[in-house]
Each structure stands twice: as structure tokens, then as C-alpha cells.
Amino acid sequence: MDKIPILKIGHFLMVAIQVDLYDRLALSLESDLVQAVSKTGAKGxxxxxxxxxxxxxxxxxxxxxxxxxxKVLDAETVIVGMQPAVAITLVELGLPLKGVQTALNVEKGMELLQKKIQFTEEEEIDDDSTLQ
Amino acid sequence: MKLDTAKLLQKRKKQILELWMKNQLVDFSLREDLMSNEELTVQSEELVNILLQSLNNGNLEDVQSASFEPLYEVLETISRSRAKMGYSPRETGTFVFSLKDALLNVLQQEFKNDPVLLLEESLKVSKLIDSLGIVTFETFIKGREEVILRQTDEIAEISTPVIRVWDGIVALPIIGTLDSSRTQVVMENLLQEIVATSSSIAILDISGVPAVDSLVAQHLIKTVSATRLMGAECIISGIRPEIAQTVVHLGIDLSGIVTKATLASALRYAFSLLQLEVRKLNLKTNQL
Amino acid sequence: MIVLSSDSMPIMKELDMVVFRNRLKEFAVKIGMSLVNQTKLITAASELSRNMLRYAGGGNVLIEIVNAQRQNGLRLTFSDTGPGIPDIDKAMKDGFSTGKSLGLGLPGAKRLVSDFDIKSTVGKGTTITIIKWKNG
Structure with a gap:
């Protein structure tokens, strides 16, 4: 069976879906990714x-x-590079993917993740200082 | 006898044309501003020629006969060109029906001693011209439809210009009613431009939209959702006070959407999102 | 409506869906359908073929190029001999699902195409016909 490779870059995991997904492949991606987030402690x-x-x-x-x-495992997810035709179709279908972060391309997605993580780290530092 | 009528008309071609031209020139529907009388004569002669030719080898009783095909073709060309030139349906109709008068006139002269035959042949000629009239109208309307379709396409194209306002900001002013097919074009153009310029902010200006009802609001919400799916933020600007009123009265929920009164304030908001600012140069420092 | 050409294929397993989607794409490209309309049609077809697999254990789909009022379009007919749908009105509502899905399949598919027709008899099966016009 095909498998979609999961790459680890710094604190992040990256997946590029290059093939047309059929249901079982999508399901295996879901479980593989969640396993990987848990194992690597990735933040994004x-x-x-x-x-x-x-x-x-x-x-x-x-x-x-x-x-x-x-999210439950404390990692942010960003979906990047959705094609215009796909976005229009999803809206018409009635599936605006609320609660999922999006970005135009990989570069912007990385920036977004970086920002999110900095933010949470700062918060943690703040928390520590108040404890002292 | 049938062949006689055809042959006879063929022989009297010159007279038919003369009579027809006379009919046309005295009619109040004559449009010298659209076509000169010489041109009209050429066009009429062409039609009479092909009509009589078809009669020669065709059958006057069968208006659907294949031998009339060339005649219909010529008529279609004339009718279509007249529709494009701006002739009214009545004017184009009169053009064809005045030919009937000319033909019947000739028949009357020929068969004045035989009323039964005259009636018989007149009915046949009349039926043929009626059929030509129908073809004329069909083509005339088709010609008009083509004009309308072309204009619709043009309007759709020119009415959705996407403007690159700033590095990373695109704007799309919507002018006119926003129906579902228009929304489709707007969405496609906007999203494509977002990808092409990798802009993270899109401004949709609706100051040119006459009214916003719940359906239009639905279209706006869809466009905003699609933009967000792509990973860009969408701001709606140009909300006039009347529109704000209707939106609230109709109970339309726009709370998930960033709305601004003017394009200027939308742009200011976009700058703040991109952490940009516009400042006035301090001229006094220059004087130092 | 005139049928210009047609093709029929069974959908009995998940991989048939992939083959079917590719075949449908070829048809859509052949009649010059715009990319957005192609995507809408294939997405709707994907929903309907999945329903057929999940609830009826598979079925058959007929792809036809049709012409009416001077425009071309694609007509798809999904037919199965599964359990049928007892309450079509309910099944056509957003968020209704007897399975564990989002319940967007039928109503979502309807929103994506130009024409949607469903006939179902309990115990006999379901037939869904959709049409997407080239510029519709």
C-alpha cells in the first residue's frame, strides 16, 4: 500500500500530499501523523x-x-496551498473547514507556525516568572 | 400549371423587382440612414434572383423542400446583418412581406381571366412568403441573441477587475448586482489573483452594489470563506448606511467578516495587519 | 436532450473510485469544462460514489456527454441495488447521516451540480442522476 512520507523539520512535521487520496490512504495518513506528533513532540x-x-x-x-x-497533543496544524477551484468547491459543499489554519504557501505556513509557537513560548515564560 | 407559375414569374422578374422596390421606397419603414437605396436594390435583386431560381427547379407547394435551402440561407444572412445594423423587427418584416405584394400583383395581371387559378396560385405564393417571413424573424432574434450573449460575456469580463493595491494586498471593486453566476466569476478571479501575487489580504469593495439582500450576503460570505481557505484574509469595504440598515433589518449575520465603511479604512486596516504605516514627511527637517 | 457519447463502469471497491474520478476528468476536459466546474462535478461524483460503496456495497455509474439548448454537459447516473433510502427529504438535509460521516454527501453534491434527481425504493435500490453543464 502507498504511504505518504512525513518529514520532520525542526519543531515541525511536514507532509506534502502529491497523489490523489483515496479513503484508506487518507485514514492511514491521519493515524501516522498523530503517531508522529506524539513521538516527536512536534509543535506544528x-x-x-x-x-x-x-x-x-x-x-x-x-x-x-x-x-x-x-491540537490535543499541543501542536498547531496549518493547511497550505489549497487550489482556488478546491476552495470554491469546499465552500459550496458546505465545508468551510472551521478551526483549521490555512496559508497561501509553504513559506507563509512556516512563518505562521513560527509566530504561533513563539507566542506560546512567551506565554510559558510569563507563566514561569509569575510563579517565582 | 405549377410549372407555368414558376416560369411566368421568372419571365416577369424585372417587373417584380421594380414593383417590390417601389413598394419598399414608398413605405414609411424605409431606413435610408442605415442603407442607401442602391445597396437596398442590390440586396433585393439578390433575393429575387435566388427566389426565382429556387422556384424554377423547386416545388411551390412544398415550402420545406430542400431546393429552397439556398434561398433560406441568403435570407438568414440578410436578416442577421439587418439585426446587427439596428433595423427593427417591423422594418425587416416589411422588407420581406412587401415582396408578397409585388408577386401577387404580377399574378393578378397574368391570371385576371381565371379567378380560380389566381386564387390557387396566390395562396401558394402567399404561403411561401409567410414561411420566408418566419425564417426572417427566427434569424433576426438569433442575431439579437448573439449580440446579447457577446455583451454578457464582455460585462462579466470587464466588471471584475482585480487591482493590486500594495505588495500583498489585492482589491476587487464590485459594480452592479451580485448574483450567483457573477459571484462565481468574482471568486475565481479574486482567488486566482491571490495565488498569482501571493497576497495575504483581499479587499472586496461593494460600494457599487445597489442592494444587499440575504442572497447577496450569502454570496459575500461564501467569497470570504473561500479566501480564508486559501490562507488569505478578506475585508469587505464600501458598506453604505442603507446597506448597514438592511443587513440588520434582515437579520443577516456578518459577524464573522471584517467590514469597513470605505476602501480607505479597509486599506488602513490591511496596512496594520501587515505592520506597515503611512506617514507624512516632516517638511521642517528639510529646512534645517 | 441528445446523448453524444457514453461510458459505463462498476464501482465495487475503493480503488474503483480513483479510476472513475480519472475517467470523469477525461470526459470533462473533452467537452472543455472550466476547472472550477470540473472540480465541483468530480467532488460531487466522489461523494455519491462513496455513498454507493458505503451504503449499498457498490453499484454502477453511467457517464454521458449530453447536449441541450446549444450547450454540452455531463450526465452521471449512479444506480445501486442496495437497501434504498426510506426518507429522501431527511437524507437531503445538511448534517443528517446514518453513518459516521458529516452528512454533507447528498445535499452537498446537489449544491455542486446543475441538476440533481434522486429515486429510491426501500429494498430495491437507489438511482441518482446529476447533470453539470459546461458553463453551469
Whole structure:
């Protein structure tokens, strides 16, 4: 069976979906990613879907699941590079993927993750100082 | 006898054309401003020629006969060009129906001693011209439709210009009613431009939209959602007081959307998101 | 409406869906459908074929290029011999699902196409016909 490679870059995990997803592949990506977040303690997950031409409700649900599960494991998820036609279709379908962060491309997605993580780190430092 | 009528008309071609031209020139629907009388004569002659030719080898009783195809084709060309030139349907109709008068006139002269035959042949000619009239109208309307379709395309194209306002900011002023097919074009153009310029902020200015009802609001919300899915923020600007009133009266929920009264304030907000600021140069420092 | 050409294929397993989506893409490109409309149609088709697999254990889909009023379009007919849908009105509502899905399949698919028709008999099966016009 095909597998979608998960790359670790610094504090982040990155996945580039290059093939048309069928349901079982999407489900295995979901479990692999959550496993990887837990194992590496990653702070952010970046999913590049710029080569994906179809996102239906199932695939949309998987993306939402990944974001939700990662959040529980204290990692932010950003979906990057959605094609215009896919975005229009998702809205029409009635699936605006609320609660999922998006960015135009990998670079902007990385920036966004970096900002989020800095923010939470600062918060933690603040918390520490008040404790002292 | 049938062949006689055809042959006879063929023989009297010159007279038919003369009569027809006379009919046309005295009619109040004559449009010398659109076509000179010489041109009109050429066009009329062409039509009479092809009509009589078709009659020669065709059957006057069968208006659907394939031998009339060339005649219909010429008529379609004339009708279409007249629609484009701005002739009214009545004027184009009169053009064809005045030919009937000319033909019947000739028949009357030929068969004045045989009323039964005259009636018979007149009915046939009349039926043929009626059929030509129908073709004329069909083509005339088709010609008009083509004009309308072309204009619709043009309007759709020119009415959705995406403007690059600043590095990372695009704006799209919407002018006119926002229906679902228009929304489709707006969304596509906006999203494509966002990708092309990798802009993270889009401003949708609706000061040119006459009214916002719940359907239009739905379209705006869809556009904003699609922009966000791509990873960009979408600001709606140009909300006039009347629009604010209707939005509240209709109970439309725009709370998830950033709205600004003017394009200027939307731009100011966009600058703040991008951590940019516009300042006035201090001229006094220059004097030092 | 005139049918210009057609193709039929079974959808009995998940991988058939991938093959079907590719085949559909070829048809859509052939009639010159815009990218957005292609995406909408294929997404709707994906929802419907998944429903067929999940609730009826598979079925058949007919792809046709049709022409009406001077424009071309694609007509898809999904037919299965599954359990059928007892309450179609309910099934067409957003958020209704007998499975664990989001319940967007049927109503979502309807929003994505130009024409949507559903016929179902309990115990006999379901037939769904959708049409997407080239510029619709």
C-alpha cells in the first residue's frame, strides 16, 4: 500500500500530499501523523495540498480530524496551498473547514507556525516568572 | 400549371423587382440612414434572383423542400446583418412581406381571366412568403441573441477587475448586482489573483452594489470563506448606511467578516495587519 | 436532450473510485469544462460514489456527454441495488447521516451540480442522476 512520507523539520512535521487520496490512504495518513506528533513532540504540522485537485467531505473531515487531534497533543496544524477551484468547491459543499489554519504557501505556513509557537513560548515564560 | 407559375414569374422578374422596390421606397419603414437605396436594390435583386431560381427547379407547394435551402440561407444572412445594423423587427418584416405584394400583383395581371387559378396560385405564393417571413424573424432574434450573449460575456469580463493595491494586498471593486453566476466569476478571479501575487489580504469593495439582500450576503460570505481557505484574509469595504440598515433589518449575520465603511479604512486596516504605516514627511527637517 | 457519447463502469471497491474520478476528468476536459466546474462535478461524483460503496456495497455509474439548448454537459447516473433510502427529504438535509460521516454527501453534491434527481425504493435500490453543464 502507498504511504505518504512525513518529514520532520525542526519543531515541525511536514507532509506534502502529491497523489490523489483515496479513503484508506487518507485514514492511514491521519493515524501516522498523530503517531508522529506524539513521538516527536512536534509543535506544528504543515500539510501541503497544492497538488490535490479534489477535496470531498471525507477528505475534509480527515483534515479537520488531524488538526483537532494535533491540537490535543499541543501542536498547531496549518493547511497550505489549497487550489482556488478546491476552495470554491469546499465552500459550496458546505465545508468551510472551521478551526483549521490555512496559508497561501509553504513559506507563509512556516512563518505562521513560527509566530504561533513563539507566542506560546512567551506565554510559558510569563507563566514561569509569575510563579517565582 | 405549377410549372407555368414558376416560369411566368421568372419571365416577369424585372417587373417584380421594380414593383417590390417601389413598394419598399414608398413605405414609411424605409431606413435610408442605415442603407442607401442602391445597396437596398442590390440586396433585393439578390433575393429575387435566388427566389426565382429556387422556384424554377423547386416545388411551390412544398415550402420545406430542400431546393429552397439556398434561398433560406441568403435570407438568414440578410436578416442577421439587418439585426446587427439596428433595423427593427417591423422594418425587416416589411422588407420581406412587401415582396408578397409585388408577386401577387404580377399574378393578378397574368391570371385576371381565371379567378380560380389566381386564387390557387396566390395562396401558394402567399404561403411561401409567410414561411420566408418566419425564417426572417427566427434569424433576426438569433442575431439579437448573439449580440446579447457577446455583451454578457464582455460585462462579466470587464466588471471584475482585480487591482493590486500594495505588495500583498489585492482589491476587487464590485459594480452592479451580485448574483450567483457573477459571484462565481468574482471568486475565481479574486482567488486566482491571490495565488498569482501571493497576497495575504483581499479587499472586496461593494460600494457599487445597489442592494444587499440575504442572497447577496450569502454570496459575500461564501467569497470570504473561500479566501480564508486559501490562507488569505478578506475585508469587505464600501458598506453604505442603507446597506448597514438592511443587513440588520434582515437579520443577516456578518459577524464573522471584517467590514469597513470605505476602501480607505479597509486599506488602513490591511496596512496594520501587515505592520506597515503611512506617514507624512516632516517638511521642517528639510529646512534645517 | 441528445446523448453524444457514453461510458459505463462498476464501482465495487475503493480503488474503483480513483479510476472513475480519472475517467470523469477525461470526459470533462473533452467537452472543455472550466476547472472550477470540473472540480465541483468530480467532488460531487466522489461523494455519491462513496455513498454507493458505503451504503449499498457498490453499484454502477453511467457517464454521458449530453447536449441541450446549444450547450454540452455531463450526465452521471449512479444506480445501486442496495437497501434504498426510506426518507429522501431527511437524507437531503445538511448534517443528517446514518453513518459516521458529516452528512454533507447528498445535499452537498446537489449544491455542486446543475441538476440533481434522486429515486429510491426501500429494498430495491437507489438511482441518482446529476447533470453539470459546461458553463453551469
Amino acid at each position: 504540522v504543515l500539510i501541503d495540498i497544492s497538488s490535490v485537485s479534489i477535496v470531498d467531505s471525507f477528505m475534509g473531515r480527515i483534515l479537520g480530524n488531524i488538526a483537532g487531534m494535533s
